Amino acid sequence: MNDMYKVFITVVEQQGFSKAAEHLYMTQPAVSQYIKSLESKMGVKLLDRTYKKMVLTKAGEIVYEHAKQMIGHQETMHHLIHELYNEPKGELSIGASYTYGEYVLPRIIAQMRKEYPSIHPKITIGNTQDIAKQVADMALDIGIVEGEVEEPSIDVHPFADDEMKIVASHDHPLVQKEEVTVHDLEQAMWITREKGSGTREATERMFENVEIDPTERMEFGSTQIIKESVEAGLGLTFLSLWTIRKEMAMETLEVIDLPKATLKRSFSILLRQKPMHTKATTVFYNLIQSHK
Structure with a gap:
């Protein structure tokens, strides 16, 4: 059968x-x-x-x-x-949303490969909803995402906080301005992620909090392209502080710090509801939890 x-x-x-x-x-x-x-x-x-x-x-x-x-x-x-009688080994299918996958995950994979060389990770990077669907369909063993996930077949385990703020180039006019107003933000060009992305979801929530509805928008499917566009002076964006650490150290990007425009969210681990998971999955889960 x-x-x-x-x-x-x-x-x-x-x-x-x-x-x-x-x-x-x-x-x-x-x-x-x-x-x-x-x-x-x-x-x-x-x-x-x-x-x-x-x-x-x-x-x-x-x-x-x-x-x-x-x-x-x-x-x-x-x-x-x-695995009852052997070390963790074999292929491990890992999915991650762009923020975590591009800026945090590589260090965890390096640690896992050093401690457990017999585990062979296969990485998929996508937006939050794509990763959640693949975990639900068992195409992925484990997922790491930001944003809301509503899928009854998935267990969601929040494990780390993430802070998001408005980001602009070092020489953007609003960075030089002493007091940034709501009108300034509404008239600015905004560069956002695509629908389905946890970052896009957070951006829309921030717009609601600040009570703006910008008409000038550009949409990209990659955080890296967004950062480069903002550095080039194309507009403002709303990003996790995890993603701009290097640029802030190099002073090419700056934060426009407004209380209503600051958003805190959680990174979450997604696991398909099963009685048990492979040892490789458990090992990776524990590494994520310890890397906060």
């Missing part, structure tokens, strides 16, 4: 029988037979092949989701049994 599920999952993810057969080192008729057998056992059609592009039926969506979870639990079970 497990083989049927694995073949079905591969057909869905490879978007076709031919690619699935190639991926599984099987013949296409063999793959087709597995799918027919699974559909017969379930008593329903799982794949709709009447269109040019193969699509899942509603029943197929249910089988795909639960088959992925079942196989994921089995793989975890085998890892856990093996």
